[in-house]
Amino acid sequence: MPYRDRRSPVPKRVAALLDAARTRADWKRLGAWLDDEGRPLREPLLAAARREGVELPDEALSWPGKRLLRRARGAEVSARERLNPIRIDESFTCEHCARQVPPGLSLVRDHCPFCLRSLHVDRVPGDRAAGCGGLMDPTGVELGGRAGVVITYRCRLCGYEHRNRAALDVEPPDDQECLRRLAALGERWEEDLPPHPPEE
Numbered sequence: 273m274p275y276r277d278r279r280s281p282v283p284k285r286v287a288a289l290l291d292a293a294r295t296r297a298d299w300k301r302l303g304a305w306l307d308d309e310g311r312p313l314r315e316p317l318l319a320a321a322r323r324e325g326v327e328l329p330d331e332a333l334s335w336p337g338k339r340l341l342r343r344a345r346g347a348e349v350s351a352r353e354r355l356n357p358i359r360i361d362e363s364f365t366c367e368h369c370a371r372q373v374p375p376g377l378s379l380v381r382d383h384c385p386f387c388l389r390s391l392h393v394d395r396v397p398g399d400r401a402a403g404c405g406g407l408m409d410p411t412g413v414e415l416g417g418r419a420g421v422v423i424t425y426r427c428r429l430c431g432y433e434h435r436n437r438a439a440l441d442v443e444p445p446d447d448q449e450c451l452r453r454l455a456a457l458g459e460r461w462e463e464d465l466p467p468h469p470p471e472e
Contacts, residue, residue: 275313276305286313286320293341303338310337317344358398367391367407376442383408383423383436385446388454390436392427404430413438413455421451 274280274288289310293302306314314333321328321344332340361375366384373384382397383390390408395401406429414422414435421438423446438446 275302275310282313282316283320286316289313289317289341290320290345293345299338299341303336303341306337306341314340317341320344321346358396360398360400374443376439381439381442383410383425383439383446385439385442385444386450388423388446388450390425390434392430392432392434402432404432406430406432408432408434409459410450410454411459413451423451423454 273292275285275292277285280288289302289306293299302310306317314337317340318328318332324346326344326346328343332343335343359380361377361380363372363374365372366387366389368389369384369387371384371386373381373386375381380397382394388410392402392404392406392408393400404427406427408425408427410423411426411433412424414424416422416437419437421440422435423438425434425436426432427434438451440446
């Protein structure tokens, strides 16, 4: 292993150590090595991680090797990033057509059923962490396997593209005519449509 070769320059050994640490098993094995035989590499490892922008306190030198290695590789921060959806189902007023949209109840409602617009507010569904807030226009419809009908979106402000499942089995369901036109015409689906009638 290149990181064990004492004849190699220290920066090369540190780079090889970081490159070898990919899985939990690697972190455990290499962390144990860092606690024992690899102790001289702890300080250069800390310095290399800081040069890469990883924030590590000075007391990181006394941490167990596994923890030091995970943090130096930046794995601890990415492991804390939320990837699973958060269920937030509440009524809202559509930013595009100004109609009141009720909660989906059985399905989290993330777009307007009348004009099919959405807002770019989430990175992971429900986290409200996108920071953009732009209106997302429907650009197409796909027929998926388990997901059924899927609407594709593009944000007007930043260009972010996203897919949402169509809400067909909730009240009110997504407008069937809008979905048909979107499937047939893509982004030009509402060019000749009259504006939505005001809510009663």
